[in-house]
Amino acid sequence: QVQLVESGGGLVQAGGSLTLSCTGSGTIFSINNMAWYRQAPGKQRELVATIGRLGAINYVDSVKGRFTISRDNAKNSLTLQMNSLKPDDTGVYYCHQRNPAGTPDYWGQGTQVTVSS
Numbered sequence: 001q002v003q004l005v006e007s008g009g010g011l012v013q014a015g016g017s018l019t020l021s022c023t024g025s026g027t028i029f030s031i032n033n034m035a036w037y038r039q040a041p042g043k044q045r046e047l048v049a050t051i052g053r054l055g056a057i058n059y060v061d062s063v064k065g066r067f068t069i070s071r072d073n074a075k076n077s078l079t080l081q082m083n084s085l086k087p088d089d090t091g092v093y094y095c096h097q098r099n100p101a102g103t104p105d106y107w108g109q110g111t112q113v114t115v116s117s
Contacts, residue, residue, distance in 0.1 A: 002026035002106050004095045009111030016085050016115070022078040022095030022108055030073035033098040036080045038113070040091035048093070049080060062088070085115045 004027075008020040020036070033052050039045040049059045049069035057069055068081040078095055095108035 004097065004106055004108035006093065006095050006108040006111040009093060009113045011114045011116065012085055014086055014115055014117050017081070017083045018085065018113060020080040020082065020093055020095075020111060020113070024076050024078075024095075024097070024106075027076075027097060027106060029071055029076050029078055029097070034069075034071060034078050035096040035098065036069060036078070037094045037096055038089075038091040039094070039110075040088075043091075045094070046091075051078070082113070085113075087115045087117045089113060090115050 003025045004022055006020060006022045008018060010018060012018055031053050035050040036048045037045050038048050047060060048063055049067055051057050051069050051071050059067060066084045070079045090113060092110040092112055094110045097106040099105050
């Protein structure tokens with residue numbers, strides 16, 4: 001059974017930092033395309049950052065220069081370092097593994113990030 005478990009969310013003031021972690025069981029992060037998504041209240045889920053199985057990294061424009069996605073293959077974990085946080089970064093953050101066509105993707109349960117102004 002595959003499980004993705006996020007941690008590290010919380011309440012922080014604008015300008016502060018948080019580090020989100022996602023650990024996986026029953027799957028191997030290093031050979032898969034991984035990502036962080038977020039969903040703000042009343043809005044659709046949004047792709048925040050991706051790291052491909054070969055290491056290619058991409059970010060949504062709104063977080064470029066502030067967020068860093070990384071993967072620790074030895075620990076089978078995914079991290080999102082978030083700096084210079086803004087109130088617009090508030091939302092539930094989800095760890096995601098994209099699977100081949102025909103196989104459902106894997107999602108974590110989400111971790112709440114709240115940035116106060």
